Amino acid sequence: MGAEMDLSVRIGALTLKNPLIAASGCFGYGVEYADLVDLASLGGVAVKGLFLAEREGHPSPRIVETPAGMLNAIGLQGIGVRRFIFEKLPELRARRATVIVNICGSTLDEYVEISRILSDAEGVAAIELNISCPNIKEGGMQFGCSLTGTFDVVSAVRKVTRLPLIPKLTPNVTDVASFARASADAGADAVSLVNTFLAMAIDVETRRPKISNVVGGLSGPAIRPIAVRMVYECRQAVKIPIIGMGGITDARDAIEFMIAGATAVQVGTANFVDPFIWPKLIDGISDYMRRHQIARVADLVGTLDTAAGDKEWTAS
């Protein structure tokens, strides 16, 4: 069945050629990887979070490794949306990348203004609303941690763009599913989750924090089971597509998210370890589909079998 295997998935009006998206903040502006990775072979490229203006971000050290994970507080260093459109978007277009632009705002108006600017740009496939960066005061968390804030920012941006709108949700709330619902109610085409978990690490010899911002966001395999659970909870709460992420390092991890209810997945930290991971992920998913006789990868989404009944529990 190899020839007719269909890896495409739909996120609102947008069709991705496969469910694999490079996660924002872990793939630069995409162009950095263009010589190593065939950008056109990815379902999408979510570029580094952009404000209206340039930002310098936090001082070093910005990351530290933790057990099966990493803690980061980059501070959303970035070139601003206009320079992005001028300096990076043409190459992404030329490389035929499906570009998802991750945007941040200090105010609701800033999200709206950036979305307006992006709606007029050529080669933007979707907007991911970063309302969940844990590392800066004005990183959208005031929107992402309040249900009305989430609803308001998604509604406001919805009014000015027809681009698919994907709020990126924070796991640093009690009930992430309610934020997925608020996003859907406000007109989001999909939600992506999870952003990183607020965390910290201390050098006990010096009693100093290991990163300059004291606290940061935890990513990597360490967080995967929590992220899978949150995707599963959101799947029960909303009908719009979910883009799942959190510690995916191989095809089985990606498939786990899809079974839990993710239509597509993002891969971040694992790309740092292995920039050649993408064809392996695509092959791994194809191989799984072949073994399980699944013709369309979309048919895998949300197929978690909780009715174990008399079936045996198996260890994997």
Place this chain on the structure above:
Amino acid sequence: MIANRQLSSDYNVLALRAPSIAAAASPGQFVMVKAGSGHDPLLRRPFSVFEVLRDQTAGVTGLSLLNKRIGVSTSLLYAARLGERIACLGPLGRPFSPVDAPTEAWMVAGGVGLAPFATLAHALCSRGVRSTLFYGARRAQELFYLDLFRGLGVELVLTTEDGSAGERGRVVAPLERRLAARRADAPVMVYACGPEGMLASTAKIAVRYNRPCQVSVERIMGCGLGGCYSCVVPMRSDDGRVHHVRSCLSGPVLPGDQISWE
């Protein structure tokens, strides 16, 4: 991994069969190395290419890394076994710019910061550039590969913190004295790699004596490819503003006078 030469209880030289990376590497460039398998440790670590290894017919066979045991990854690499597969990505980053005679090359190395200077010394030697290595370590037993540099005709100026070899103290002391003794118009390029404090001092001394200085910085690096923005260095631009520059793409070799040293 084709050889693991343990130099001391902390230092080793790891030889990797990576001919295509080695053949493409310029002095000062680095590779991203993954120690161990699985998720602990998770990330790769940056290493300067120490030596380009060649067979009897001068064909490139691989490269070596100078490793100092300080954490989990470096401890695994210290204990790596022959035949072990070690993922190595590179060469990456901007290399040193070797000078031409009659400009002299003064290399300043602190501890494991010796790593990029073996290949640079080769390049300088083949250009006929008069070269000096100012090399500081904690003690005599941690001054490595002196014969390699002597064999290339590099003059050695050694310092140790405990005075067990060379001059007692920091390596920047003899550097400053020698610059002070030079005619102001004698062309010298200063190259430096080592601890942050040593780099800052070297860069300031170079500015004081009006000499250009290329420093190889070390930062915690997530990817080495410009994706993560973790390895930034504050650089002063012409307008006086400070920008965070990714040392993996714009460095690791950077002009010392433009770095905003804290």
